[in-house]
Ligand SMILES: *[C@@H]1O[C@H](CO)[C@@H](O)[C@H](O)[C@H]1NC(C)=O
């Protein structure tokens with residue numbers, strides 16, 4: 001099974017191999033390649049093909065190879081599958097069928113599967129490698145371990161490699177790692193320090209396969225080759241905007257257990273798109289072959305990106321994601337994931353060269369097309385009065401088109417009103433025959449177009465770099481941590497934000513369009529989204545919701561989640577009924593913590609809720625400024641209003657602050673609210689009033705002992721609470737009892753005592769204010785969860 005093929009010894013020339021003493025010298029000899037995770041998806045799809053190509057290219061250059069496929073399964077089980085994968089590997093295009101068949105046969109003979117689970121397995125592997133060298137009288141050049149395994153296994157495998165598989169006698173060790181490299185700054189740091197105890201920095205090759213994409217690998221050479229054209233315009237005076245975009249059409253079905261922990265920012269923006277940003281904006285290295293200088297310049301620009309805050313990002317989630325999560329994570333129907341599958345982030349760089357230039361990162365799943373690109377859009381100060389299609393009037397831009405999209409091939413496009421780029425690189429050619437397509441607003445014939453003479457996959461590009469010890473295309477520990485340091489605070493601040501739900505594909509329309517306003521970004525579309533609610537809430541079938549009576553009124557009872565689902569559905573039903581009757585829905589909402597879960601439910605599940613025709617009123621308010629966390633309006637805003645498309649003039653906070661003071665009788669805030677109510681609400685009768693009940697039996701801000709009966713006919717009043725802040729503004733029973741429908745929501749074990757007492761006591765508004773809720777013309781429904789009902 002294992003025979004060495006003798007080869008001509010030719011001195012291997014490696015471009016830029018010494019890098020200030022850091023990159024290791026290449027000497028010809030025997031190379032052992034070990035892929036750990038040899039039969040996994042990545043290995044099957046790309047790695048073995050890449051290593052076969054490496055073998056084909058190196059076979060006549062003096063190195064000999066052995067290939068080991070490692071995995072957790074025992075050899076007798078995995079070997080047949082392993083060889084099946086190897087046999088299926090395709091030949092490089094420039095090699096004849098005949099020669100390829102021969103090389104393939106050799107490749108198979110040089111390959112073997114080994115179980116790599118315990119330290120002993122690694123020790124055996126090392127013995128195998130050393131014995132092989134002795135038997136064949138070979139000099140060792142190096143050992144390359146490719147860890148194509150989940151990241152949690154890295155530290156352990158690196159430790160085993162350090163303990164048993166280090167080569168001696170000047171041969172090199174290289175260990176290749178695939179993302180994810182952590183989940184945030186802290187976890188990346190932990191992983192980095194674990195790896196550091198087993199491997200030296202120059203031995204680690206962290207792959208970002210984006211750096212192997214031909215167009216991305218060409219960004220720096222392009223900037224250098226065209227320096228004389230770019231120098232005058234590559235700055236804030238000329239650049240309008242930088243866009244780095246990766247649009248995908250696929251969903252994440254099947255990958256949810258991974259994806260739900262990460263989301264789009266961690267999955268592609270923190271790594272791939274950030275790398276592209278650095279290549280576009282970093283200071284050009286004097287020596288492109290010096291990976292140290294390149295890494296240093298990258299780090300410098302990354303550290304100049306201004307801290308990212310919440311207002312600089314918008315997030316979205318495709319509609320079907322939720323049910324995919326429920327299915328793959330085995331969650332109940334009420335489970336909600338806030339993981340974004342779409343994000344747009346606006347960054348700025350704190351360097352004079354780029355001051356004020358927006359750098360936009362965008363990526364998402366389930367979008368309308370598959371495409372990746374970076375565009376530098378330049379300002380165009382020409383105003384064309386008549387000949388609008390003259391080249392001077394068109395967008396001035398450079399597009400690094402990574403692949404796919406309408407163009408379908410990787411290319412660098414420079415609009416003809418900029419300059420004609422030069423290329424001294426034999427591996428690139430100019431395209432002059434153009435198909436009839438548009439790229440970012442320009443027909444492709446309006447660009448100078450360069451494309452690689454031969455298209456190669458990222459892994460085919462990167463594997464030779466690992467072999468040659470070129471570290472430029474890999475992520476250093478320092479840069480990795482700097483990238484997490486930039487993204488982690490933003491990720492934390494978005495932690496509990498609601499993503500905008502989008503339908504997916506072409507149906508997204510302009511829903512995900514964004515607007516840049518100064519340093520902030522927002523969704524630009526202002527239309528109300530009306531779409532069928534596919535995400536639950538539509539029916540209560542299958543849930544244990546019991547209907548009954550409580551204090552001679554209707555009662556709905558269920559576990560908390562189902563209860564809220566029912567209540568949200570009832571609110572929506574009332575809204576639709578009111579709309580049919582009078583074209584508008586007047587909803588009054590209480591403060592406190594109990595309704596917050598209802599607000600979430602409405603924001604996240606009720607996409608067809610008619611917010612545009614809904615007026616939201618307050619049942620009560622604390623006498624604090626509306627911007628304070630204690631303000632009921634503030635909570636309502638944060639938990640509901642900012643997540644739905646409701647016109648601002650439909651929102652009616654209570655005027656607790658007038659003339660720069662809070663709740664002063666003579667400022668007549670209560671009367672003002674009553675007047676507004678009388679003007680907008682027919683008969684001052686709300687369609688729906690949501691109330692809670694406090695432990696002491698209070699409701700709205702009508703507290704026991706206060707002479708709530710003395711408020712007479714007034715609809716809004718200032719009241720006193722025994723708890724701080726004492727002063728309140730509240731609807732009175734006169735207002736509440738005019739409503740068409742009142743819901744009394746009581747939840748939690750802590751309310752069991754109250755419910756028990758209320759079930760026994762007579763109406764006594766003074767002692768138990770909540771017993772005064774009796775909407776004369778309307779319906780009262782108690783919503784009581786099982787915890788409160790049963791204790
Ligand atoms: C550029 O860097 C490479 C690798 O570090 C080195 O071998 C080469 O001598 C450098 N060239 C110049 C001109 O400094």
Ligand SMILES: *[C@@H]1O[C@H](CO)[C@@H](O)[C@H](O)[C@H]1NC(C)=O
Nearest residue numbers: 162163195196197198199200
């Ligand atoms: C590797 O293991 C040796 C001992 O087995 C230890 O001294 C060394 O610090 C470890 N790490 C590196 C990077 O060599």
Ligand SMILES: *[C@@H]1O[C@H](CO)[C@@H](O)[C@H](O)[C@H]1NC(C)=O
Nearest residue numbers: 326327328329330331332333
């Ligand atoms: C999935 O959920 C069902 C019902 O809730 C349960 O019986 C089953 O054990 C769960 N399976 C897993 C893998 O958690």
Ligand SMILES: *[C@@H]1O[C@H](CO)[C@@H](O)[C@H](O)[C@H]1NC(C)=O
Nearest residue numbers: 581582583681682683684685
């Ligand atoms: C206002 O309410 C009254 C009494 O319920 C009703 O007859 C009338 O049609 C309503 N007006 C409008 C404009 O809805």
